[in-house]
Amino acid sequence: MSDANRTRLCHVRETTLGVTPGTPRMRTARMTGEQIRFAPTTVQSNELRADRMNSDPIQVDQVNQGAVNGELSYPVDKSPFSDWLESLFCQVWDNTPSFDNDGTADSVITDAGTTADTYAVASGGSAVVAGHLVRATGFSNPANNQIFRAASSTGTTIVGSSLGLTAETAPPAKARLKVVGFQGASGDIAATATGLSSTALDFTALGLKIGGWVKIGGSAAGDKFATAANNGWARITAIEAKALSLDNLPTGWATDAGTGKTVKVWFGDQVKNGLDTIGQTLERGFLSQQTPTYLISRGMVAGQGEFRFESQQIATWSITFQGLTGEATATALDASPDAATTNPIMAAAVNVGRIAENGVAIGGPNYIRSVGLTINNNLRNLGGIRSDGLVGPEDIGKGSVDVTVQMETYFGSSALLNKLFDQTPTNINVRIAKNGQAMVWGLPRLTYTDGTANATGKNTDVMLPLTSMASLDELTNAHILLDRLEYYE
Template identity: 65%
Template sequence: MSDSNRLRLSHVREVTLGTTPVTPRMRKARLKGETLRFAPVFVSSEEIRDDRMNSDPIKVNEMNDGPINGELSWPPHGSPFSDWLESLFANTWVNTPYRDNDGVADSVITAMTGTTDVVTCLTGAAFVAGQIAQFSGFATGANNGIFKCTTGHATSPVFLGAGFVTEAAPAAAARIKVVGFQGASGDLVAVADGITSTLLDFTTLGLTVGQWIKIGGTASGDRLATAACNGWARVIAIAAAKLTLDNLPTGWTTDAGTGKTLKVFFGDTLKNGLLTISQTIERGFMDQGVPTYIAQRGMTVDQGVFNFVKEQIATWTLTFAGLTGTQDTTSLDASPDAATTNAIMAAAVNVGRIAENGTIVGGPNFIESVTLTIKNNLRMIGGIRSDGLVGAEDIGKGSFDVTAAMGTYFGSNALMAKLFAGTATNINLRIAKNSQAMIWAVPRLTYTDGQTNATAKNTDTKLPLTGMASLDTLTNAHALLDRLEYFEV
């Protein structure tokens, strides 16, 4: 027998659709179940025999598809879940600058110089003056923390005032990741519709329209004096001297920022695109005397369902469609990288905000559940293969369909009125834990279905609503996802 508790599911991203990279570096995936299908397709012969017998069934194809489901946790870049989200959105993350030794000491980050607070690293997206970065995994404790870049550079940025201790060969776990920006004392000012600056050029920081920011740090000197001006907001326009914002915190007002070195946090962004992003997924049944490994190639995410239900763990189900597969007793990678360990998130407890049309949804129309469904409408393109393999040869993409289903209490006709009027609106949902956050957004949504009934005595009257996304001209998107690797409450 084989025990489900001994399943090892690992993943590697493909460069060419349906082709596993040579000597792949596999990574273990986190999941709570899977019903992936790698199965042959047979047909019966139509030959007529005078003995009323049948010829052997004939194999004509193989099927590679099916869902994987799991519990929501923050997805580090390069992890299976992060790659699967890219496959679902048919686009790549727009990442803030980072450097990561990724398990090999002195490989990408090659020196920390204490006398000058200079980092030496391999080239990549440049660090920019004014950005703040999280340093982690360094051998010397003083080199771990949040530090402001004072001189930007791709290979030798300066973080003057950080007080680094020299490390000639930074550790294998060493990582630097931009998590926001910080103004000089008194430079960042809260105005009626955003933040202005005299010294800091907002257009240089890597911000994008539609992105979410967290205004204010933990220390009193890093947050605005007006409490209501510290919180989450969405960027709707970026100019050198001004960030224009909407979805502003309740009670937002003006604040001169006098004496404050305001911190503002932001992260990576993902929105729907046109790419086909595939992976090879391998299942290993590790309790067998000689484990069986099933590898499925060209696996592309067709549909994603994300459930946020009160008093429940936030969950996801991703359904894949793929090209070819194999089963063997030899793994593609006998020692895949360990799975991520970021904390599992729960609805209600970890959901910091659900907003509709820019306003937090509360009484009397409380929300008890939100389900986001994203579908790529993939289709398998088959042919008579000449490579000796069986299965589809290519994948076609249809429309990028996004629906949002909300379970609401029928406390007023505010939401029902929008349903009947066909009024376009939007929703966003923020979930956060351990100073990491994800913000899901449908920037333009029209309710298309909803009905309220008094189903029985002694029950609450509810209004379940379903909405469909359409093109939002501000963000040029149907769905948006932000992930902040670090922010301060």
Template identity: 85%
Template sequence: MSDANRTRLAHVRETTLGTTPTTPRMRTARMTGEQIQFMPQTVQSNEMRSDRMNADPIQVNQTNQGAVNGELSYPVDNSPFSDWLESLFCQVWDNTPTFDNEGTADSVVTDAGTTTDTYVVASGGAAVVAGHLVRATGFTNAGNNQIFRAASSTGTTIVGSSLSLTAETAPPAAAKLKVVGFQGASGDLVAVADGITSTALDFTTLGLNVGSWIKIGGTATGDKFATAACNGWARITVIAAQKITLDNLPTGWTTDAGTGKTLKVWFGDQLKNGTDTIGQTLERGFLAQTTPTYLISRGMVAGQGEFRFESEQIATWSITFQGLTGEFTPTSLDASPDAATTNAIMAASVNVGRIAENGAILSDKNYIRSVTVSINNNLRNLGGIRSDGLVGPEDIGKGSADVTAQMETYFGSSTLLAKLFAQTVTNMNIRIAKDSQAMVWALPRLTYTDGSANATGKNTDVMLPLTATASIDELTSSHIMLDRLEYYE
């Protein structure tokens, strides 16, 4: 007997497409269901028989494809969902400097506090620069878990000021240091009409990206602008040494000298569509069976993805994979895969902080009831006559990266309809956040390509469903971008 509630989906990233790493570290995926099809493909013989009978069907290939569905939560780095997003975007995350023991104590982060105000890392510490905000988590001593402004660094050290650390010579498996933002010295960061300027801090050294979203201001009075309208979310359009130029500024944005303020600004990792082929091995374990069966699918590439934000519903996703080879076996690739992440599930309406079209929240009562963002990589299997004893395609080809946004809006005015007929170029961004973590989906260049307003029946609202199609945005060289902020205030 098999029970869906006893089905486990596990994942590992592949280095070579179609090849499962030796002794893989599998990670349990979160899902609401899956429709992966791993099965033989057969054809019928064309031989004619005088008794009108058929010979046995002949296997000619295998099918290895299908969707995994889930509810939206923060995509923790190296988790299945995070890797699947990379596969779908055909690009790896551009992460802020991160040092994570990730299951092995004293491996990447190797000391805290033995030297005053200092965390020690195995390598790469110089990527953290003075002014970065670093978040330390997972340490044994509670006081070592904090957010601090980096004062200096070397290849193996990250140094703050007055951190009051307790010595830990072998930080635990969960110990992690990650850059989550930057902070200016007192009075250094100033709000100007179109961005933020500095005198001492060099913005070009911080690892910022054009097109990235930032959250301006901390929770403490001294860490945010005195003018409330200058604290909030904005997008970076230009990065210069002493100025970041911004658009999508908070409503009411104005100038603020930042006098006496040690302003905190939060930013995170960024993902945008690219050209890489990123595969993974997926293992489905049917654990309710007396002897569990494990179905293993290799070379699985995310070909299509849908992300749905609907009023009064949980935000959901569906990712469809296309793969190469597979097998079924009574033995798991990893008998003890890593546990699934536990980050909170997010809902539309409650957790969506902003949906903006052309840089502003829709007006004239053209309220948005739902948005679905879709990505289609137009994958195709490349098959030949294999000589390695395996059954299945040998490679996967990619077509264009087709990105669309489908919106259901109330027909409050002709504003959006006019853009449809005029083929007006626009853009869209969706911010969803919970528990001090956020994702910002951005489609920087869109054109409305479909839509019609209709009165469908008595006692109903007239809706204007719209489809917008993405094209290349010259500023960001992308169709779609996703920012994730592991922490913000």
């Protein structure tokens, strides 16, 4: 027999759609269930027989599609969930500079502390610029695990100041360096009426993104503004050398010269809807069988994704894949796949820091009970009569990217309902965070398309369920954006 609790789902990114990489490094996915259907498609012969019998069914194609469901946690780079989000958005993450030994010691990061205040890397060090905040983790010596402000860099070095590093000539397999923000010198960063300004730091050199989210202020008093209200979240609307324009500013935002402060600002990676077809091979292993069966699905592309945030519930996701070919085998693609990530599961309400509509947090009297986000790429299978001996489609086509939001609020006033009747464009963003990591979903241009308020029965609340649809936002050139911050204070 097969036990669902002994089912393992593994993943590897494909370079060529439908082709599993040779000797693949599989990574274990986290899930609450899957409904992937890999099966032949058959038809019945129309041949006439005098004995009224039927010939054997004839296979004419193969179906390879279905959903994987899960609970929301931070999408670690290169993990299955992170790659599936890229497939769903049809675009790869725009990541901040990072250096990761990723399982092989002394490979990408080759030294720490042999030269004072210096981490050595194999290549690409110049992507880190002065002012970047770099987070170092996974080193053997505790002193080498810290967050520091980059002072300089070369192609093979990243240099800080007064870091107190311990010499480590072969950093371990888990060693990692990641840009997680930026920091000004004392008094350099100020809060203006429209965002942030600097005297020395060049905002255009930091890799910031229009429509991206920043968290302003560190945990230490010297690393944040004296105006407490300024130490919060905001969205970037324009980037100039000495000025960073922001909207969705924290309530109570005020000008602050930042005198004597080395203000820290945190930012992360971003993905938004694009044009790429990004496939993967998925392998389901039914490990409770005496001889495990492995069902392999190739060319799997995320066609639809649903993300739900509901009061008093775990935040959840469901991604539906559409694929090309597959096989059933008794041999795993990778006998020792990477373990699943362990980042904590996030809950709506408890971990949702803010749900905002038109730049203002939704609150009383229209308290929000649930939000659901859906991305549909309108995929379609392509292919004719194959000549390579395989069964299944040969390619996958994409239609429009349709993004909708379903939101249910208490009907406390007519404010939201009026926007439906007036067809007033608006925007919505959802921020969820836990243990110093965050995801921010941004839908910069939406129009409400449906909604009605009803008194459904005695002793019940009147609710307002609203549906909205995304359209092109000229500022961000997107329907939907997702920011992930690997670390913030």
